[in-house]
Amino acid sequence: MFGFLNLNKPFGWTSHDCVAKTRKxxxxxxxxxxxxxxxxxxxxxxxxxxxxxxxxxxLPGEKAYKATIRLGVRTTTDDLQGEIITQQPVTGLTLETVKTALQKFEGKIEQIPPSYSAIQVQGKRLYDLARKGETVEAPVRTVEVLKMEILDWREGEFPEVDVFIACGTGTYIRAIARDLGTVLETGGTLVALQRTASSGFNLADSLTFADLEAQLQAGTFQPLPPDAALQHLPFVSLSATAAQKWCQGQRITEQDNSSAEILRVYAEDERFLGIGKSNGDVLIPTLVLI
Incomplete structure (x- = not known):
């Protein structure tokens, strides 16, 4: 089997759990x-x-999320899975004030990952150190938030805001929730998070495990083509002779010169052959799949 599964990950499962379930x-x-x-x-x-x-x-690094942020609460994990550090009802906060604060998180920003995260410091993951009670300063990272839009606003003692966030790789939405609370001087934590797009795949086209099992039982499951999420890369098509040589690891003089460094490589019958690297007018095999 060769291709991709666009999985709609269920609540409570780790990414590793999902891989193990798919493998089984x-x-x-x-x-x-x-x-x-x-x-x-x-x-x-x-x-x-x-x-x-x-x-x-x-795969492309861009991702999109729908996040629910609760204000007035701070937790150890920056979401509701952790212990509450502070909890204080919020008064006088308006939607316009929240909108203005969120603007500070658009573009390239510096972000400190949550203490409970998979980031490694001196060879150890932060969540392992945090569980042992060790306090470690997480490294500041530069990330990019491409778009941020308020979807809904609910007032109350602990107001909540639903936000659409499109961002680059490495962005922690829990950190945005935490830092929004800091800017507003209320405290903030993530209540719910749904990823609506990732690496060229969209939620509307995703399958749950129930969907996958039903398709497997009916014999209708087909993985997505291996190049389905590589459309952001330019491509080159090789003649039959050139394709055969390229699949044998030989460098090929490109028929159509390209200024792009990384290319999808196809045979003239539209078979996806792999990934090549362009060096001037020479196409170098980088990843040969056939």
């Missing part, structure tokens, strides 16, 4: 995922099947 259902050893999701998050988790695991590094 498909009876396939070689399975991997792109873009780790926290157990409490749901939504798009791209799963690579078979040789497609070698393509994970070439």
């Amino acid at each position: 259902l498909l009876r396939l050893k070689r399975v991997g995922h792109a873009g780790t999701l926290d157990p409490a998050a749901t939504g798009v988790l791209p799963i690579a099947l078979g040789k497609a695991t070698r393509l994970l590094q070439y």
Whole structure:
């Protein structure tokens, strides 16, 4: 089996759990995922099947989320899975004030990952250190938030705001929730998170495990093509002779010169052959799949 599964990850499952479940259902050893999701998050988790695991590094990094942020609360994990640090009812906060504060998080921003995260410091993951009670300063990272839009606003002692967030790779939505609370001087934590798009895959086209099992039982499951999420890369088409040489690891003089460094490579019959690197007018095999 060779291609991708666009999985709608269920609540409470780790990304590793999803890989293990997929491996069992498909009876396939070689399975991997792109873009780790926290157990409490749901939504798009791209799963690579078979040789497609070698393509994970070439997937686009852009992601999109629907997040619910509660103000007036701070927790140890920056979401409701952690212990409450402070909890104070919010008064006098308006939607316009929240809108203005959110603007500070658009564009390239510096972000400190949550203490409970998979970031490694001195070879150890932050969540392992946090569980041991060790306090470690997480490294500041530069991330990019491409778009942020308020979807809904609910007033109350602990007001909540639903936000659409489109961002680049490495962005922690829990950190945005925490930092929004800091800017507003109310405290903030993430209540719910759903990833609506990731690495070229969208929620509308995703499958739940129930969907997958039903399709497998009916014999109708087909993985998405291996190049389905690589459309952001330019491509080159090789003649039959050139394609055969390229698949044998030989460098090819391109028929159509390209200024792009990384290319999708196809045979003239539209078979996807793999990934090549352009060096001037020479196409160098980087990842040969056929």
